[in-house]
Amino acid sequence: MGIFRIIKNGLSKTRKSIASGLDYIFNGFTHIDDDFYEEIEEILIMADIGVETTGEIMESLKEKVEEQKIKQPADCRQLLIDSIKEQMHVPDNAYEFENTKSVVLMIGVNGVGKTTTCGKLAANLKNEGKKTILCAADTFRAAAIEQLQEWSVRADVPLISQQAGTDPAAVVFDAVNSAKSKKADVLICDTAGRLHNKKNLMEELGKINRVIDREYPDAFRETLVVLDGTTGQNALMQARQFNEVAKITGIVITKLDGTAKGGIAIAVQKELGIPVKYIGVGEKLEDLQRFDADQFVDALFAVTEDETEE
Numbered sequence: 001m002g003i004f005r006i007i008k009n010g011l012s013k014t015r016k017s018i019a020s021g022l023d024y025i026f027n028g029f030t031h032i033d034d035d036f037y038e039e040i041e042e043i044l045i046m047a048d049i050g051v052e053t054t055g056e057i058m059e060s061l062k063e064k065v066e067e068q069k070i071k072q073p074a075d076c077r078q079l080l081i082d083s084i085k086e087q088m089h090v091p092d093n094a095y096e097f098e099n100t101k102s103v104v105l106m107i108g109v110n111g112v113g114k115t116t117t118c119g120k121l122a123a124n125l126k127n128e129g130k131k132t133i134l135c136a137a138d139t140f141r142a143a144a145i146e147q148l149q150e151w152s153v154r155a156d157v158p159l160i161s162q163q164a165g166t167d168p169a170a171v172v173f174d175a176v177n178s179a180k181s182k183k184a185d186v187l188i189c190d191t192a193g194r195l196h197n198k199k200n201l202m203e204e205l206g207k208i209n210r211v212i213d214r215e216y217p218d219a220f221r222e223t224l225v226v227l228d229g230t231t232g233q234n235a236l237m238q239a240r241q242f243n244e245v246a247k248i249t250g251i252v253i254t255k256l257d258g259t260a261k262g263g264i265a266i267a268v269q270k271e272l273g274i275p276v277k278y279i280g281v282g283e284k285l286e287d288l289q290r291f292d293a294d295q296f297v298d299a300l301f302a303v304t305e306d307e308t309e310e
Helices: 001-008 012-028 033-047 051-067 073-084 114-127 143-156 170-179 198-215 233-245 263-273 295-302
Strands: 101-107 134-139 186-191 218-229 251-256 277-281 288-290
Touching: 001 012, 001 288, 001 295, 012 033, 012 051, 012 073, 012 295, 033 051, 033 233, 051 073, 051 263, 073 295, 101 114, 101 198, 114 143, 114 251, 114 277, 114 288, 134 143, 134 170, 143 233, 143 277, 170 186, 170 198, 186 198, 198 233, 218 233, 233 263, 251 263, 263 277
Parallel strands: 101 186, 101 218, 134 186, 218 251, 251 277
Antiparallel strands: 277 288
16 A cells, blocks of 8 residues: 555545544635634634644635635645645754654654654564664553563563663663664663653653763654644654653654544644654554644645545
């Protein structure tokens, strides 16, 4: 299955929510007026694109309509798509960590798919020929260590782990030295995420970062926060909280196949100024995909099933 079709299928619930409403508006209105714009705005907000981001999208749409002297509502469809794409940007160097010696810290609260994302990313990098190591630094939960062990087998990559309750920084210390001795390309560290106690979380992440700085100063550093797409605006709130205790370089949004509120991927990127780098649209290994703004928005608006696969 082509990448576009994978993303398109995974976003089916959000697409149906957005596309059916917008099609009714574009085809049902006979002229462009305030009611027309308000209807569009309501649909975007319902898809969890967010009030602030939706406002900027609507301003951009209105400017394009005026500049191009558009008179027919149906002609606004592509302009709206373009306006949404303008709110999303993934920098050219977003995936630099994949192509150099790097350490990836995966952070996020329990239940968002953080450990699974570590495993899928490791498998994807291994398939690209990268020598990858997993590190079970979420020692707060024995289940997280066991889950990552399963992923290490499935992805066929080595795992560095210790018993539950071990100091996470000690596990990272072992993993960093293993990565250096084995000349690994990427070390992926699963970490605990206990947002109810920011002070402990900050201290824990600070200690881990100091170990990496001391033991592997030349490594490229990547910190990805994993968010559950089904939680909508709560995911945006979590991202803000994690951004207060860690220098986040990218966002992963999981479970987008299980929600009609996939617009959160647009909101979180625009409102935090941090790029979404990966999205999860299913349970399979290939369902963790690099984020492409054009593909994402096109998938949201594609209402036919005979799209050309990329």
